[in-house]
Amino acid sequence: MTFPVVGMVGGGQLARMTHEAGIPLGIRFKLLSDTPQDSAAQVVSDVVIGDYRDLETLRAFAQGCDVITFDHEHVPTAHLRVLEADGIAVRPGPDALQHAHDKGVMRAKLSEIGVPCPRHRIVTDPADVARFAAEGDGFPVVLKTVVGGYDGKGVWVVRDEDGAADPFLAGVPVLAEEKVDFVRELAANVVRSPHGQAVSYPVVESVQVNGVCDTVIAPAPDLSAELSAQAQQLALTIAAELGVVGHLAVELFETRDGRILVNELAMRPHNSGHWTQDGAMTSQFANHVRAVLDLPLGDPRPRAKWTVMANVLGGDFPDMYSAYLHCMARDPQLKIHMYGKDVKPGRKVGHVNTYGDDLADVRERARHAADYLRGTITE
Amino acid sequence: MTFPVVGMVGGGQLARMTHEAGIPLGIRFKLLSDTPQDSAAQVVSDVVIGDYRDLETLRAFAQGCDVITFDHEHVPTAHLRVLEADGIAVRPGPDALQHAHDKGVMRAKLSEIGVPCPRHRIVTDPADVARFAAEGDGFPVVLKTVVGGYDGKGVWVVRDEDGAADPFLAGVPVLAEEKVDFVRELAANVVRSPHGQAVSYPVVESVQVNGVCDTVIAPAPDLSAELSAQAQQLALTIAAELGVVGHLAVELFETRDGRILVNELAMRPHNSGHWTQDGAMTSQFANHVRAVLDLPLGDPRPRAKWTVMANVLGGDFPDMYSAYLHCMARDPQLKIHMYGKDVKPGRKVGHVNTYGDDLADVRERARHAADYLRGTITE
Incomplete structure (x- = not known):
């Protein structure tokens, strides 16, 4: 063989x-x-x-x-x-990956190819942050170290010049961005192969809590067909223009005035695509493998009307296995995905997926299971 | 943890x-x-x-x-x-497993608990086979060594006393059974946990070629609700009476006169349940794990109207990976499951699953992929 x-x-x-x-x-x-x-x-x-x-x-x-x-x-x-x-x-190669590695490179490239982004520029010190604020609508301003951040780490929301010192301490370039007035966060997940085939998953809503992804709803409820198509097209364009091979997650802001702006990129399977394991015909992981092997990609369409993913974060309750009894008995359709990690407060140690026709029910089942596994509820 | x-x-x-x-x-x-x-x-x-x-x-x-x-x-x-x-x-324990290990023990137990089986008894030599035939409708008679058989091995269909010598050569007891006049083979798959919870998958049709499972159709087309319920109840009864823990496959004959008879038992995940990986809410493998851990079982219901599994047998064409290109491009919903085995003629080296609303289409897609992977078709 x-x-x-x-x-x-x-x-x-x-x-x-x-x-x-x-x-x-x-x-x-x-x-x-x-x-x-x-x-x-x-x-x-x-x-x-x-x-x-x-x-x-x-x-x-x-x-x-x-x-x-x-x-x-x-x-x-x-x-x-x-x-x-x-x-x-x-795969993905270094030419593509540099955009995921360095937010400054990413913003420069996205602007070059006409992808809508929050207003941004590299800033040099707190006084420069104040100038950046004055160039737009003023404070607050979002500051990000261009490398090393994830899950809210390496990101600061500053309200004035005096509060803008910390991001510069690490000695890496700092990117300033306008604080976008968004109504929610979305994610467009696509997979692209070396010969240029690409598939696009339904656009999802990503609910963040304290800067960490908490819940993903697939597809994003009440998203207009126009914005949905625009988000998918943006992600496909980014994948092609940046030469991405494999899975690309494009995190987006949906603004109050009905636009979408790119927040972050990830060139690998992504938390916003975990729902595909149980909710899509081909999971993001299977399609990532197919893409890096230059095999034809699998059908990305959903298998259920609604799929909800909820992250399981570590809490004060270390014995998640004993919680399986309640969770599995309560919901025989629940899909648990644990990562084999030791429980530490706030650490992502797993996620659950639920699916069905009734969004309120599907959300409640995911929420209940994630909370019960974490130990924040006991019944 | x-x-x-x-x-x-x-x-x-x-x-x-x-x-x-x-x-x-x-x-x-x-x-x-x-x-x-x-x-x-x-x-x-x-x-x-x-x-x-x-x-x-x-x-x-x-x-x-x-x-x-x-x-x-x-x-x-x-x-x-x-x-x-x-x-x-x-799990399953030795008291249950002996029934899967020894067909003589299995037949005795099933008869004891009133499960319909083909007419049968242990035979001692070719002359005794002739007596067994004469006790019923005559030859042909099916002979099976009570241990060691699988996929048609250890099974003989004999047409007269002279042809009945081979099964006795191995020196293990031989079971004689009437040759059932069946219209098709079915399988009822159930999973049972130590505390007695059990779930039942839809009854499937299993199409055999040369004594080896070739295709499984879930659910069995045109099976009457009565026979379906009877088959599921039989499997649940057998699981409970024999103390099975984990997955139990009950292979059945559907007779020309509308009865079902038990052919074989397997106390582990089974080829007739592979369709559940992509066609059921919880796969047989996931439920087997849950059962042996005494966790609540997952929902066994189908996720598609029809799911078809086709086994991929080894042929003369050793490079199955190169066939992925065609198969995946032709059918983006195809689910390939390969086992990492070297290709040998007739050896089960993988299977494919397809699902959808149109049975003819779903069967054709599975058949095409299995044949293409094997190399018996090239377009």
Whole structure:
């Protein structure tokens, strides 16, 4: 048999779920993981323990892989260029990934290709932040370190010049953005293959709590057909223009005045696409694997009228397994996805999916299960 | 976290797919496999290579497992009793498994509890076969060795006394059964947990070619509601009466005169239930894991009007991966499930699932994909 080897860099839950989705395809899956306890390392046969920041570790890992893909966007771009020079297929490649790695590069590129973004520019110090505010509608202003942020980390909302010092302490460039007056957040998920085929999932609503994704509703309720098509087209355009291979999540703001603006990009399976595991004909993970192998993509259409995903965050209650009894007995259609992670307060340790015809019911079931698993409700 | 460890004995495709289904539950999966190349060993992290027929290997493997379950029914019953004496949860347990291990024990028990079976009795030699034939409608008669048969192996259809010698050569008891005049084969799949909860999947039609399952149609077309309910009730009764824990497949004959008779039992996930991976709310594999852990069972109802499974057998064409291009491009909804096995003529190396509203279309898509993967068609 000539089944290919997919090399996955990073052992988090995205790698874990990509492995799960790759098993039916009969492909070989090889994992580069920081530790044997990492989420994906617990369930994969062929694991190399090593540091992806070490070039020689990465090069040795890549030998024998037909393609390299990623659980996260932290691998240095220069390392990826060396792998490509070694003749390894890197998907998505460094030219695309730099836009996910550096928010400054991303904003510059999106503006260049005409994608609507919040007003933005790189700022140099708190006084420059004040100038940026004055150029527009004033404070508040959003500040982001161009690298290293996720789940609300590396992001500040500042109300005046005096409050704008912290983001500059890390010594990395800081991007200022207008604070968008949005009514909600959306996400457009697309998958693109090297030969240019692309599929687009329904646009979803992403409900954030404290800067962390809490609930995703697929499709986004009451979204106009026009905005939905516009969001899908934007994501397809970004994927094509940036040369993305694999899954691309485009996080969007829906503004009060009826526009959509791009917030963030992720070039890998994404939290806003977890609903596809149980709610779409082909999951984002299966399509990511197909894309990086340049196989024809699977049908992205929904299998249910509504699908809701709720993240399970760590709480004060460490024994989530005992909560299965109640959750499974209460809702025999509930889909639990746990990541094998130790519970720490606020840490994403799993998610649940529910689906059905009645959105209120589907939301309530997901909410109840996520809260019960976390331990914030006990009945 | 206090997530349990499920110990799986046997490294075949059923173990592989059970692991896949267990990943979302966050459970630990430990595998006892004959070789590192076995289907499941390719995709599981925690693998012990060893011979399940060796008691001490089995006992050592079971240490640290919360429950032991099985990819096949070949573990000696005496070994399982030792494990139970060691305090290990064995599910299904030896009292149930003996009925799947020995067709003579199975027939005796089913008759005792009033389950309709083909006329049968243990026969001692060819002359006794002739007497068995004369006791009923004469030849042909079906002969089966009571242990060791599967996929048509260990089964003979004999037309006279002279042709009845072979089955006795193996030196194991031989069961004679009337050759049932059936119009088709059905299968009733149920899952039962230790505390007695049970779920029943829709009754399916199983199309056999040369004694090997070829296609499964869910639900069985044109099956009367009465026979369907009777088949489901039979399977639930058998599961309860035999004390089955986990998945139970009951293979049935639908006779020309409108009755159903039990053909075979399997106490593990079964080929006739593979359609549930993509066609049911909860797959047989996920429910098997839930059952052996005594968790509440998942909803067994179908997600599509029709789901068809077609087995992919090895042919003369070894490179199935290259066939993915055509199959996936032709049918973006196709679900391929490959087992990581080397292609050998006639060997089950994978299966495909298709679903939809139009049975003729769903069957054609499954048939085409299975034939194309095998290499018997090239366009």
